[in-house]
Amino acid sequence: MVSFNFSAEHQQFAEVLSDFSTKALLPHYNRRAASTEFPFDAFAELGKLGVLGIGLPEKFGGTGAEDPVLLGLATETLAAGDINLASAPIQVGLVGSQLLYASDEVQERYLPTLISGKETLAIALTEPGSGSDAGALRTTATPVDGGWRLSGEKTAISWAMNASATLVYARTPGTTRSQGVSCFLVPMAAEGVTRHHMLGMGCLPLGWGSIHLDNVFIPADHLVGEEGRGFHTVMNHFDFSRAAIGLMCLGAARQSLDEALTYSEQREAFGQKISRYQGVSFGLAEQATYLEAARLLCYKALWLREAEQPHTSLASMSKWWPPQVARQAIEVAMRIHGNLGYAAEFPHQARYRDVMAYLVAADGSAEIQKRIIAADLYRNGTVAY
Template sequence: MSFGLTQEQRDLRDVVRAYARRELAPGYLARARVAEFPWDCQRELGKLGLLGLLAGPDWGGEGEPDFTAPGLAMEELAYADFNIANCMLPPLIITSILREHASESMLQEWMPGLVAGDTMVALGLTEPGSGSDAGAMRTTAERTATGWRLNGEKTSITAIPFAQAAVIFARTDPALGAGGVSAFMVRMDHRGVRTGAIEDPGWLPVGRGTIAMTDVDVDGDALIGNVGDGFRTVMRNFDFTRPLLALTAIGAAQATLDETVEHVRSRAAFGSPLARFEGISFPLAEHATHLDLARMICYRALAKRTAGEPHTADAAMAKWVGPLYSSQAIHDCLLQFGHYGYSCEYPHEQRLRDVLAVEIADGTAQVQKIIIARELFGRDFLPYPRDGR
């Protein structure tokens, strides 16, 4: 396994790093405390070509997508502004799904706005009674004379307060369990659709919310891909979104660690710099090591994705340890600043609240361990029926 980057990957990383630290870092705290989507920043990401990295050559991406590239971009963005980094994730997921499964008319309608940063399309999967157990969803889509009628409720949907549409997953054949789930493009201003916002302690600029659908009639061309392919579609995409999410946590934690290293170098106690005390320096050394380990797992998963190799367990490992080590690092670094670290004038408490969300999104630590165990022992040892019902 090569641990090096290609010249193209290094160039992308350097461009994003320079932009993020110059343009985004100074405004992180101000943006982080307002539930307002940063459309101006999103359009800048579009101009940099970051939102189209997985969209395909017709929309600014590569013929064969390089999944390491969005990982590098999102980690560098998160170092400067965790929330701006996560504004990239819905367009990356949706453009990847549309590239593989959408009709030409749907591509023409949605791709330009997504890759330019003018449009947001959310992913409607989680429900009040089912999160990672997507096979237990209750939202239904019944055939009509002209298309489909959707009924149901979604919750914990990233960016839905600011989205123009959502890819909704619904049961088209309840008898087939996970195999009876299909995906639909649904506009949020459609009759019968109601959205709501969830108040959270962090992640405010990205937002999280709910969707309720009552007799929502959509045309047949709202179907994405084939009937019954929805569950497999989203599960395949989670295998690359999980390491991307983890890298946003790692980027924010790395920024906090770097700031803490500088602080304990210059701050003195009892006539000596804090960095000379092993009680200070050893925990920071441990966090530096843990973040590097988590980072390598993330990029290994993304490299395997690019190469077409199995990487489900790698993605779950990345999603488990990345947010865990990142939250621990930010927490301990905050304490190294003493009473200053608890102040809202410093970014540490804000990063801690923001990064905590990544321990839940796209599956909790417990779900990731189930996935890892499944890859180790096989599906016969799953704690639920093999057909997903």
């Protein structure tokens, strides 16, 4: 083990983002979290900071080569200010990395505006009849003269309501499971596309919704990647972006715990500051311990990806456990704030609801992550990593 330090470049970037997160995002998080409006202004600010293009080509405004640790550092730092906006670099990275397999025209049309924060793109795998079992998707893509006709329904899609286009996964009729599934770039203005807003318990500004495709014509050059290989590229990116999601949840939790730490030094009960009671301070000590352990797990997964070493299981561990640690830490922070922790005017309730999305299902449920880890354990014949 050489060091736990970030590179000077990463540290510098994180300091800029931390300043932005604290001064520009945090003061308005609670208001934004209660609204279903996508925060396009703040999204464009992220674009100006260069945080949306992490790991995407420089010619489109990105930082260049894949940089997993920087992605994690950025999302963790931004989430202290606003967990919903912190998910943007992950979403743009996921969509952008798929678009690199698209035609030059599609790349030039969408990548610069996505990376600069001028427009959003969604990614649609989940359907009413298939989520975890994505290989069972039923949306069809029928070859026709000059392109394809897409029909089906996608559900629970982040950014569905604000996206100008969506990466849609659909299968050639007659195929089964992952074979025959291709990825298509579907402009949301195309004839036959309709969208419906879905209200979740959190992540309200992310425009969660369903997308209906009724015989939608998609030109041949909007096929992304090879025909029948749609799953291949998306799974490669999910493989590490899960660890960035873990860090994002932990960043939001850390902010709640920091606020609880400050509050415990101000609030008095029974003639002294509540920080004097070990019932309060030990709670903070315990949560700080869990947070640090979960954080190191996530960064190890990202570091392994960077070092081109096996990282899939650690990324899955980083997706199921850290959101749980974060939820528990936020709950402790809420309790330390007493009635104020529960009050809508304070951000803890919003962070609690937002973090729950990642604990329950977003980007794959905890059970699916455990399935991946368990398969690896039996393959390796050991639980040690």
